[in-house]
Amino acid sequence: MSVISSWNLTISLNTTISLSWRSSLPSRAIFPRPKKPKTLVVLATALGAKPTVLVAEKLGDAGIQLLKTFANVDCSYNLSPEELCTKISLCDALIVRSGTKVTREVFESSMGRLKVVGRAGVGIDNVDISAATEHGCLVVNAPTANTIAAAEHGIALLTAVSRNIAQADASVKAGKWERNKYVGVSLVGKTLAVMGFGKVGSEVARRAKGLGMQVIAHDPYAPADRARAIGVELVSFEEALTTADFISLHMPLTPATSKMFNDEAFSRVKKGVRIINVARGGVIDEEALLRALDSGIVAQAALDVFTEEPPPQENKLVRHENVTVTPHLGASTTEAQEGVALEIAEAVVGALKGELAATAVNAPMVPAEVLLELSPYVALTEKLGRLAVQLVAGGSGVKFVKVTYASARGPDDLDTRLLRAMVTKGLIEPISSVFVNLVNADFIAKQRGLRLTEERIVLDGSPEKPLEFIQVRIANVESKFASAISNSGEITVEGRVKDGKPHLTKVGSFGVDVSLEGSIVLCRQSDQPGIIGKVGNILSEENVNVNFMSVGRIAPGKQAVMTIGLDEEPSRDALKKIGEITAVEEFVFLKL
Numbered sequence: 029m030s031v032i033s034s035w036n037l038t039i040s041l042n043t044t045i046s047l048s049w050r051s052s053l054p055s056r057a058i059f060p061r062p063k064k065p066k067t068l069v070v071l072a073t074a075l076g077a078k079p080t081v082l083v084a085e086k087l088g089d090a091g092i093q094l095l096k097t098f099a100n101v102d103c104s105y106n107l108s109p110e111e112l113c114t115k116i117s118l119c120d121a122l123i124v125r126s127g128t129k130v131t132r133e134v135f136e137s138s139m140g141r142l143k144v145v146g147r148a149g150v151g152i153d154n155v156d157i158s159a160a161t162e163h164g165c166l167v168v169n170a171p172t173a174n175t176i177a178a179a180e181h182g183i184a185l186l187t188a189v190s191r192n193i194a195q196a197d198a199s200v201k202a203g204k205w206e207r208n209k210y211v212g213v214s215l216v217g218k219t220l221a222v223m224g225f226g227k228v229g230s231e232v233a234r235r236a237k238g239l240g241m242q243v244i245a246h247d248p249y250a251p252a253d254r255a256r257a258i259g260v261e262l263v264s265f266e267e268a269l270t271t272a273d274f275i276s277l278h279m280p281l282t283p284a285t286s287k288m289f290n291d292e293a294f295s296r297v298k299k300g301v302r303i304i305n306v307a308r309g310g311v312i313d314e315e316a317l318l319r320a321l322d323s324g325i326v327a328q329a330a331l332d333v334f335t336e337e338p339p340p341q342e343n344k345l346v347r348h349e350n351v352t353v354t355p356h357l358g359a360s361t362t363e364a365q366e367g368v369a370l371e372i373a374e375a376v377v378g379a380l381k382g383e384l385a386a387t388a389v390n391a392p393m394v395p396a397e398v399l400l401e402l403s404p405y406v407a408l409t410e411k412l413g414r415l416a417v418q419l420v421a422g423g424s425g426v427k428f429v430k431v432t433y434a435s436a437r438g439p440d441d442l443d444t445r446l447l448r449a450m451v452t453k454g455l456i457e458p459i460s461s462v463f464v465n466l467v468n469a470d471f472i473a474k475q476r477g478l479r480l481t482e483e484r485i486v487l488d489g490s491p492e493k494p495l496e497f498i499q500v501r502i503a504n505v506e507s508k509f510a511s512a513i514s515n516s517g518e519i520t521v522e523g524r525v526k527d528g529k530p531h532l533t534k535v536g537s538f539g540v541d542v543s544l545e546g547s548i549v550l551c552r553q554s555d556q557p558g559i560i561g562k563v564g565n566i567l568s569e570e571n572v573n574v575n576f577m578s579v580g581r582i583a584p585g586k587q588a589v590m591t592i593g594l595d596e597e598p599s600r601d602a603l604k605k606i607g608e609i610t611a612v613e614e615f616v617f618l619k620l
């Protein structure tokens with residue numbers, strides 16, 4: 029096993045890649061847990077001390093117990109932003125609900141230690157995802173366990189506003205009996221516009237159909253057949269606004285949905301519309317809603333979520349007589365909280381263990397079966413990147429890198445994001461102190477001005493293997509081993525997977541064959557007998573074990589490149605002696 033001192037996205041030859049699967053649906057009382065893996069995302073190799081998980085908001089006990097089987101768990105609730113920043117440098121993972129803002133400062137304060145943020149719920153608008161990505165921190169959420177709870181809360185609010193439940197309750201408790209004041213409106217036959225036809229939206233739609241409502245939905249990204257399957261018509265924003273008697277909001281808070289319900293939108297709704305929001309406060313312009321309520325355009329609103337939570341005391345919406353409010357209770361059922369706690373604990377423990385999370389928010393998801401197939405190529409790409417960059421002569425900046433994937437499979441049949449991330453890791457880590465993983469690879473490449481392009485070569489033959497060979501080329505640079513420059517003028521290394529192990533099969537224009545383990549020496553020599561023996565003697569005198577050796581030559585008696593795989597690192601003296609062998613024209617020592 030290779031020892032890696034930090035939590036690290038590393039797949040090395042010796043590293044076990046383990047796969048995990050997880051539940052995708054919430055309440056076990058309602059849904060069975062799926063049996064098969066869904067998707068896999070990140071590999072983190074964790075060896076050494078027990079990790080520390082900071083749980084910053086109340087989490088169901090089952091989740092805490094699961095976390096404790098693997099980590100030190102620090103449950104510290106109600107931390108101020110400053111206290112969170114102070115604690116975080118001692119934590120490997122952080123678990124929050126919607127009440128904690130995980131800002132850029134949090135990631136900066138963690139000084140690289142924080143590797144996973146678990147959001148025990150769906151909405152990740154309280155986590156600075158860009159900052160997480162830039163810091164190589166994986167963000168996972170629990171996207172399914174509270175779906176039903178949120179949908180049920182939406183329906184509870186829908187029925188509550190239609191019959192003035194909250195207002196009537198307050199009135200009776202105040203000693204009044206106002207039967208005429210609280211005449212409600214019926215739901216049956218009314219049109220409900222579901223805005224955001226995702227998990228919660230579609231469950232709300234399903235239930236509203238059961239109440240006899242006409243349900244339409246607006247969601248630019250939802251598949252029409254999914255809507256059709258439950259008898260819901262997908263409509264434009266305009267149509268939803270102008271035809272609905274009730275509007276229920278279920279989209280995420282994003283730059284595009286922020287204040288989507290503003291003065292302009294309210295100017296187009298049917299007079300007397302009722303609005304329910306169990307999504308996020310920020311999707312409504314609260315000032316505009318207040319104006320629409322005061323003018324009677326909106327008859328009633330039911331709000332579970334607010335732009336600022338908790339809303340300030342003087343918030344006029346909260347105090348408005350036609351507004352029913354709850355304190356962000358959508359996910360707050362016993363069943364949902366148990367499910368969310370387990371879902372997030374499994375995801376966080378999995379990520380810390382080096383398993384792969386199905387619910388990563390800021391990393392590409394690679395299906396389990398694809399990952400299994402690609403794992404030796406993942407190791408190969410990282411090593412090719414490492415070799416290529418070490419061949420660059422000092423002073424030449426690495427800017428242009430091309431990765432070529434040769435395969436007999438169709439161009440769409442290969443997900444290269446993982447491979448690209450690993451080439452980037454291989455290229456950048458040997459020449460910097462930056463830690464590169466699947467989460468931050470593209471960001472770090474961009475930040476360093478590295479332009480990595482990918483090319484596919486479709487070969488004839490059997491598409492059994494995902495890849496035949498992979499080539500990494502660095503353009504516009506000099507090499508400290510001139511033979512590594514191919515005819516195209518680029519440093520070129522090429523590799524293949526043989527018997528499940530990555531092999532270097534080409535350097536520049538020379539065909540070679542060496543298993544990519546330990547470290548290697550590349551030697552160009554004039555092809556003559558006895559050189560292999562001389563090099564072997566020097567290394568054996570040093571007790572350096574040669575694990576692989578190959579010689580690739582242009583033609584007999586001409587130049588050849590000898591590739592020697594080594595288990596141990598030779599001393600400078602030994603390397604000097606190799607360089608002094610008369611026939612050796614150039615050589616380089618490369619660490620993998």
Ligand SMILES: NC(=O)c1ccc[n+]([C@@H]2O[C@H](COP(=O)([O-])OP(=O)(O)OC[C@H]3O[C@@H](n4cnc5c(N)ncnc54)[C@H](O)[C@@H]3O)[C@@H](O)[C@H]2O)c1
Pocket residue numbers: 150151152171174175178223224225226227228229246247248249250278279280281284285306307308332333356357358359360
């Ligand atoms: N109040 C609560 O306690 C509570 C509980 C659970 C979820 N939520 C919130 O409910 C919302 C929905 O959660 P979900 O699990 O269904 O998420 P989801 O990702 O399954 O569904 C969101 C849907 O919104 C759609 N969407 C995106 N942009 C849109 C736009 N501009 N217009 C219309 N639709 C758009 C997406 O295509 C997607 O189908 C989220 O904001 C989540 O944070 C709140």
Ligand SMILES: O=C(O)[C@H](O)COP(=O)(O)O
Pocket residue numbers: 125126127148149150151152174356358359360
């Ligand atoms: O996005 C969510 O999952 C809900 O808003 C629930 O948030 P909570 O975990 O703070 O209850």
